[in-house]
Amino acid sequence: MTDSKKLPGKIEESDDGQILFSVPFPEELSPEALQALKGMRPIIIKQPYAIDYIHSYGQDSPFFAGLAGGTLLGCRDLETGYTYANPRSHDMYTGEPTDWVQLPEQGRIHAFTVCHFGSEEFLPQTPFVLILVELEGADTLLLSRLVGVDPDEASLDWIGMPVKARFLRNSKFKPTDVYFAPSE
Amino acid sequence: MRPVYAVSGGVSKFAKARPDKTFQAIVKEAYDYAIEDLGLEFRQFTELVDGSVASYFSDHFTRQLMAGIMAQDYLGLCPKPGHRVEGGGATGGICFQEGWKNVASGLMDICVAYGFETMSHVNTWKGNEFIALASDVSLDYPVGGFYSGYYAMMVTRHMKEFGTTVEQLATVSVKNHINAYHNPYAQKRNRYTIEDVRQAPMVAWPLTRLDICVMSDGAAAVILCSEEGLEKLETASGRRLPRVRVTGIGRGTDAMRMADRPHQTLKDFLRQNALPHETNSQETCDYYAELWQGGFRYPGIHSFRAGRMASKRAYDHCGLIDPIAELDFVELHDAYTSSEIQTYEDMGLCRYGEGGPFATSGTTFMPGIDYGLDLIESPVCPVNPSGGLIACGHPVGATGLMQAVFAIWQLQGTIDRHFGDATLQLDEPRRGAIHSHAGTGTYVTVTILEAED
Secondary structure (H helix, E strand, O other): OOOOOOOOOOOOOOOOOOOOOOOOOOOOOOHHHHHHHHHOOOOOOOOOOOOOOOOOOHHHHHHHHHHHOOOEEEEEOOOOOOEEOOOOOEOOOOOOEOEEEEEOOEEEEEEEEEEOOOOHHHHHHOOEEEEEEEEOOOOOEEEEEEOOOOHHHOOHHHOOOEEEEEEOOOOOOOHHHEEEEEOO | OOOEEEEEEEEOOOEOOOOOOOHHHHHHHHHHHHHHHOOOOHHHHHHHOOEEEEEOOOHHHHOOOOHHHHHHHHOOOOOOOEEEEOEOEOHHHHHHHHHHHHHHOOOOOEEEEEEEEEHHHOOHHHHHHHHHOOOOOOOOHHHHOOHHHHHHHHHHHHHHHHOOOHHHHHHHHHHHHHHHOOOOOOOOOOOOOHHHHHHOOEEEOOEEHHHEOOOOEEEEEEEEEOHHHHHHHHHHHOOOOOEEEEEEEEEEEOOOOHHHOOEEOHHHHHHHHOOHHHHOOHHHHHHHHHHHHOOOOEEOOOOOHHHHHHHHHHHHHHOOOOHHHHOOEEEOOOOEHHHHHHHHHHOOOOOOOOHHHHHHHOOOOOOOOOOOOOOOOOOOOOEOOOOHHHHHOOOHHHHHHHHHHHHHHHHHOOHHHHHOOOOOOOOOOOEEEEEEEOHHHOEEEEEEEEEEO
């Protein structure tokens, strides 16, 4: 170590983040005081945590490109004709690659719920209606949102209701780029 | 595979929040209890145990990766072998079965399966978001990721398909909460009525807050051993330990996205999914034929195919033919009242479509408890005698193991000693099932436990 280079003798302190300037603590650490620490209430702090992910839709990307263009795409096994209302590049029964097919915009409600509460991200949107839609020519269902019904009037009669796809004009490249409304 | 015994267990008191301890120290409560119940000192057990399996669901709740090794380390189990398992809500059930594998395979003579979850570290709605991340984040989560919503869609389909009613769902809540009234480990010990359940705030139509389990902080541990392991434990403790043998193991899976689940033909159902007592009965085959004629398809989104396959494999493993007649009780995954009704059907306690009326018949209630309900049938096979997830709480990684602990105590006949209340002790139960289930029925485990003399 050279005399000419001054190395820090302590870590520089900062004013950012969470600071508690004085913590209640025994003045003297007598054996009794040390024992009493076991009865101390826990220190509970807030730890923020935020991340931006770089999320690729990978082989499912055409589905989202389709939604952006106002088209519902599904995937079909060529041999069996089995058709998924979701992107799925390999069939789960034949193991073979599927082909993209255009799906109709008309469908029927297979099941639904009205969410009066939700995950934190969606809480401001409550109440919202979730549906699983049956699309003509598809063997599986599509999860989506339904508008145009009164969330306070939920009824089993909604099942079977004909619905029509609508698309966001400004695509967010999310599955919510498509949603459904009762068809006239 | 060698015979495996479940000899001891421990559960921390499930609570909304346990800020007084870190997760490792909560696991230690359950672990120490299980050791003490064997009549062993900590050091004696540490010397005998061969390894572990750790169970917790979400790395998000702890904001900690490798929490398993932190528990292993805190319990003094290093450098023995161990690993963490994860399978959503079924994590605890999978952990129990992995512990069983360790012993059955001959790899270990004594294995401890422990699990925990500390869900209070975020607010309830952020917690729901974490849980919803256990749905496809490209296609399902962004639409309104909320597990109660996913289950509620299954409910509306079940109601439409079979005429199941919200009062039938509520009956499950009343039963399980009143059972838990006698279980000191339970988070919620309240007596509710069907009206209370229906008047509770609506969460996801038609499920109210009292149709849905709560988030918890908690831990559970189970000690599993081979015959040789049992001998070692008995030699060390100087006493004979009650025999509860793990006789049946079954697991099933289904597509992550409910939307992708098949709508099978009757032929495929009978060939792949029907239970022997169903296919052996012409009347039941005719009943199913009629369902299919009416448009029923299996599993669709009203039934948990994974739960059916887990049951089928577990029953086959232990040679069980008629579940309702041969099981003395079931601890099953009632995260939602509706899941209990759907699971009655999956486990073959009743036929598909009959879960609603079955729930209110009285068959699955405890004897000797007044539920304030008009029940037609006498109890045959109590379901969730402990109070289930709805009342006990659902600290995910601990839940499946909690069910195992309560089942072990039930079969040992030691409920009174552990609960300080004998109300929930069945009269000499011989065989019970535990059922652990992950989000919308993706992973399901069923395990059969039997008392041996």
